[in-house]
Amino acid sequence: MIVCNAPDAEAAERIATTLVAEQLAACVNILAPCRSVYRWQGEVERAEEIPLLIKTRADAYPQLEARLAALHPYDVPEIVALPVARGLPSYLTWVSDSVISSGG
Template identity: 55%
Template structure:
C-alpha cells in the first residue's frame, strides 16, 4: 500500500515566491504536484493587530513520510517569519492518483 498522502497548504506573498516554493518541492521530489492558486485576500491577527494582505495559496500533494522535509523546505524558501504550513490527511482519492503521488515522491530509480 502506498504511503499515506497529505495535502499541505501554505500561502506566499506573491506569485514569484509561490513559484519558487513549488519548484523547490517538486524538483526535490518532496511533492508530486503543487497547485499555485489564484491570489486571495487574507485577514488575520498578527502581533496584536488585524492585518490584511494579498496572498497566493499553494496546495501541495505529498506523503506523510516527506512531511518533515516539506516543512523544512517551505520554511527555508518562505519569506514570512511564521508561514502557514498545515497538513491534511487524504482519507480517500482516486487510487491511481494516490499511487502517482507516492511514486513521484520516491527517489528516481537507477539502472545498474
C-alpha cells in the same frame, strides 16, 4: 496535502518549483490570489496572498516542512497538513511514486 499561502506569485512559483524539483512534492497547485485577514503582533492585518496546495506523502512531511519553512519569506509561514481520506488509487500511487522516500 499541505496548505500554504505565499506572499506573491514569484514566491509561490519559486516554492512550488523547488518542492517538485527536489521530489518533496508530487504536485503543487498555485491558486488565484486571495485576500487574507489575520492578527499579527497584536494588529489586524490584511494582505493578498497566493494559496498553494501541496501534494506529498505523510512520511515525507517532516522533510517538506523543513524545506518549505526555509524557502518561505514569512517569519511564521502557514504550513498546515490535511489528511487525505480517500482518492483515485492511480492518482495516489502517482503521488507516492513522485515523492522521495523519507530515507532520501
